Amino acid sequence: MALLEIKNLHASLEEEGKEILKGIDLVIQPGEVHAIMGPNGSGKSTLSYVLAGRDGYEVTEGEVTFGDKDLLELEANERANEGVFLAFQYPVEIPGVPGMTFLREALNSKRKYHGEEELDAMQFLKLVREKAKSLEMGDDMLKRAVNVGFSGGEKKRNEILQMAVLEPTLCVLDETDSGLDIDALKIVADGVNALRNENRGMLLITHYQRLLDYIQPDFVHVMAAGKIQRSGGKELALELEEKGYADFTGKAA
């Protein structure tokens, strides 16, 4: 069974009624890493929000199945608990909520959802330390309020640490490389690579090819004007790097 199957997905902005996704088809099998590349305004981020269940988008046509579940029927938190993880392009600052409290609440929500026992503060701390260590990160940032005053790199690392703790089966990384210098990009890419395994699928959404120097995708898709225009192997990314998106948009991007 496919991990994620998107069929003819159409979605509009609820308020304006403007169609952004115009028929997306995509299948991700367990263990596969897919990259979606495309110019700004192609609908890449909308796809990630629609998959994660953000309010404000209306799916007008098509279906999305996640394992044996109809993903579109689920609330955002249920999707997360089923195993969908969206790494945000701009992780949100939440003043007053300590990172540790937030992540424990998140993990325990998932455990509760699956009928498992919740972890107490000590058990959780131990788990977080192990996960951070396996990613060669500290857990210091969890002592601060969620993302508040974090540098761009810290915010992205925090996303990767959350991913490691929550152990999703599908990771959607929305423009994970934006705002990162090369060192930070490497750290984040190492984290993602460490989390690659045969059961987990990944969807990398990116504008630039450079992330793919560090994370090797199995498939690359070019998205433009709300549709996947072309699919191929990782060599497609190199081709795009050379030619740009002009072939797909009719203008240089």
Added chain:
Amino acid sequence: MPNDMANDNALLKAFSAAAPFDGAPDWFGAATAAGAETFETLGLPTNRTEAWKYTSLRGLGSLSFAAPSADAKAVEIPRDSVAEIQGIEIVLVNGRLDESRSALENLPVGLAITPLPQAIEFENGAVKHALQDEGAIDGLPLAALNTAGISGGVLIEVAKNAVIAKPIHIISIGTAGDEPVAFAPRNVVWVGANAQATLVESHVGVGEGSYFSNSVTHVTVEDEAVFHHYKLQNEARSAYHVAMTHVTCGEKVIYDNFALSCGAKLARNEIRGKLDGSEILYAVNGVYMAAANQHLDNTTFIEHAKPNSQSREIYKGVLDENGRGVFQGKILVQRPAQKTDGYQMNRALLLSRKAEIDSKPELEIYADDVKCSHGATVGELDDDQLFYLKARGISEHDARNMLIEAYLRDALEEIRVDKVAEAFGTKITAWLAERALREDAAS
């Protein structure tokens, strides 16, 4: 309006009937009479009274109050409602001091606590001044009503240079049977020069009966003293709570006030501060949390009388269901008060379409070299933050609660005494837990 007048008289009677000051000196009788006269002139305020534009006491007029019964004294202290503070406790039941449960003896060196009737009898200067001060009741009908029929209270004196580490904790309990009761506590606090002390007030209720607590507190902080003054208003949901605090600060005083309001059907927390010295740091802050059928009013007045002082004021509110909040803040800067630095802010978070907040910030400035700013914001929970939490598996309900808690707890940063901040924090958590139960019941 003969009807209103009849109500006013009934209220006045209810209070006067409760007064336990037999054999008090003549000046006290005169002060009481002046209070009654001022109240009769002003009457019970309605929306037509400018200072009470958003908070009407009309509902009070329709209640008929009985004098508090003597056996009310036996009520247990409702520890769940009271602030959890290891303090020097003073217990008032329906406005009267319960001496058996109050720490009046063996107090730390430099601290004296005296029942109000005794302090009156001994002609204590601070008490005499407080009760005779026309400024304390002029144009203030409820303070005048209090003066007309004081139920009881205490005089707290902190000697010059004394440092009292343990907080003093006034627990004011209201309790009524089938008939509503009305009472009027009056407390006088005097903090000597260069002294340091902390006062916590817990206003709580026992039982379902309706009561009206109409308190007045006088605080005088002498030069270079530090006084922390915190109040928890956690009255019974059927109660009316009106409290006036008069604060006077001398040179280089640090005064910080924080009020957490979550109880009562209708509550007004009014603080009038006179900054009668230079280099004062004066702070009045608070949090208010209103649920169904609650009306919570914070009204503050800050008078800068001398140059070079600072005042800070930050209130944060959460209004749920048809809860209503009122914030009125006025800063008056007198001509001599150059280099005044004043800041005032009221932030309200509306959790329901039926909730309401009325903010009225006001500046009146006669000096020409001052820095004063004020503002008010009204908002709802942030959609981006909510989605971020939900995208991590946290339910809408839990996510909302987390954000509300963070918003409220942030205000506690203003409290300078950590253990009080912690004790007030548990009240915020309890309020949110109650809110969660209501939501579960509704869904």
